Amino acid sequence: MASRPRSAASAILFLLLFSCDVLISLAGQSYYDIxxxxxxxxxxxxxxxxxxxxxxxxxxxxxxxxxxxxxxxxINNAYEVLSDSEKRGIYDRYGEEGLKQHAASGGRGGGMGMNIQDIFESMFGGGGRMEEEEQIPKGDDVIVDLDATLEDLYMGGSLKIWREKNVIKPAPGKRKCNCRNEVYHRQIGPGMFQQMTEQVCEQCQNIKYEREGYHVTVDIEKGMQDGQVVNFFEDGEPKLDGEPGDLKFRIRTAPHDVFRREGNDLHTTVTITLVQALVGFEKTIKHLDEHLVDIGSKGITKPKEVRKFKGEGMPVYYNTKKGDLYVTFEVLFPSSLTEDQKSKIKSILG
Structure with missing residues (x-):
C-alpha cells in the first residue's frame, strides 16, 4: 500500500514539470505572432x-x-506547424514541448525536419506540389525603371516618387465572388450515377475602382547594381478576391558627367598637356562624395595610358569593400610649332 502514494506523487511531479516546460515554451514569441x-x-x-x-x-x-x-x-518553422492540423492541435494544447515529445514518440511526419526549401517550393510552385486551385489570385506587378545618380549609389540616398494606382472602394449592390466548382453525383438510373460539376458563388459587397495618388520613398542603398529591385509588397495592381501585386523599382544608373560605372569599378578620362606628359604633373580629381583623389605623376605619361587607383571605385553592395578607379590619360598635343620650338625640341630629345 505504501507504493501508491509514491506513484501518485511521481505522477503529480511529472505533470508539474511538464506544465513548467510548456509555460516556458509559450513565454517567447508564439508561432501565431511570428x-x-x-x-x-x-x-x-x-x-x-x-x-x-x-x-x-x-x-x-x-x-x-x-x-x-x-x-x-x-517563418518557415511556424508555417510548418500551423499548416498541419495535427501539429497545430498539439501546439495549441501543449506548446513547443508537446511537439518535441510528439516527434520523439514517432508521431506522424517523423518530427520537425521538413526542409525549408521544400516548404517554400510547395507554397510558390517551385516543386509543383501545390494544387492550382489552392493558389491565391494575385494582381499584376508594376515594374518601374528608376534612374539613380552615381552620388546616391555611392553614398546612399532616397528618392520620392509620385505613384498613382487603382484602389478598390465599396459600391452599392452585390456581386458574385469566391466562386468555386463543387462536385456532386446525380442518379440517372438504377445503380447508375453521373458526376456533375456546378459553379457555386457567394454574394459579396460590390466594389469599384478609383484612382489615387501618393508619394513613395525609395531608399537607394550603397553599391546597388543596375537591375536590382526595390520591392514594395502588395503595392501593385489590386485583384478582386485576391491579393494585390507588388510595386517594383528597378535600379538604373543615370549617366554622369565625370565617371562611368562598370560593375563595382569607376572609369574617367583626364586630359593633360604634352609638357605634363613628359615631365610629370600634380593633379587631383573630385570624387562622388567630394573627397580628392591624387592622380599626379612624376614620370612620363603615355597617350591613352590607364592607371588604377585601388579602393576608389564604387562600394560593394552589403560589403565594406570598394571597387577600383581607372583613369585614362589623354595627352593634348599642340596644333603647331614654330621653327625655334622645333629646334629646341630636337636639341633636347635628339
Whole structure:
C-alpha cells in the first residue's frame, strides 16, 4: 500500500514539470505572432500570411542580412506547424514541448525536419506540389525603371516618387465572388450515377475602382547594381478576391558627367598637356562624395595610358569593400610649332 502514494506523487511531479516546460515554451514569441495572425486564424489566412512574409524575408532578396535569414527560418518553422492540423492541435494544447515529445514518440511526419526549401517550393510552385486551385489570385506587378545618380549609389540616398494606382472602394449592390466548382453525383438510373460539376458563388459587397495618388520613398542603398529591385509588397495592381501585386523599382544608373560605372569599378578620362606628359604633373580629381583623389605623376605619361587607383571605385553592395578607379590619360598635343620650338625640341630629345 505504501507504493501508491509514491506513484501518485511521481505522477503529480511529472505533470508539474511538464506544465513548467510548456509555460516556458509559450513565454517567447508564439508561432501565431511570428506569422502575424490571430490564434483562431483559418488555414487560408495562415497561408496568405506565410506567403507575404516568406517573400519579404527570402534570402535571395536579403543577401548578407543575417537577421532576415533568421526571420525567414522562423517563418518557415511556424508555417510548418500551423499548416498541419495535427501539429497545430498539439501546439495549441501543449506548446513547443508537446511537439518535441510528439516527434520523439514517432508521431506522424517523423518530427520537425521538413526542409525549408521544400516548404517554400510547395507554397510558390517551385516543386509543383501545390494544387492550382489552392493558389491565391494575385494582381499584376508594376515594374518601374528608376534612374539613380552615381552620388546616391555611392553614398546612399532616397528618392520620392509620385505613384498613382487603382484602389478598390465599396459600391452599392452585390456581386458574385469566391466562386468555386463543387462536385456532386446525380442518379440517372438504377445503380447508375453521373458526376456533375456546378459553379457555386457567394454574394459579396460590390466594389469599384478609383484612382489615387501618393508619394513613395525609395531608399537607394550603397553599391546597388543596375537591375536590382526595390520591392514594395502588395503595392501593385489590386485583384478582386485576391491579393494585390507588388510595386517594383528597378535600379538604373543615370549617366554622369565625370565617371562611368562598370560593375563595382569607376572609369574617367583626364586630359593633360604634352609638357605634363613628359615631365610629370600634380593633379587631383573630385570624387562622388567630394573627397580628392591624387592622380599626379612624376614620370612620363603615355597617350591613352590607364592607371588604377585601388579602393576608389564604387562600394560593394552589403560589403565594406570598394571597387577600383581607372583613369585614362589623354595627352593634348599642340596644333603647331614654330621653327625655334622645333629646334629646341630636337636639341633636347635628339
Amino acid at each position: 506569422l502575424q495572425v490571430p490564434k483562431g486564424a483559418s488555414d487560408e489566412q495562415i497561408k496568405r500570411a506565410y506567403r507575404k512574409l516568406a517573400l519579404k524575408y527570402h534570402p535571395d532578396k536579403n543577401q548578407g542580412n543575417e537577421e532576415a535569414n533568421k526571420r525567414f527560418a522562423e
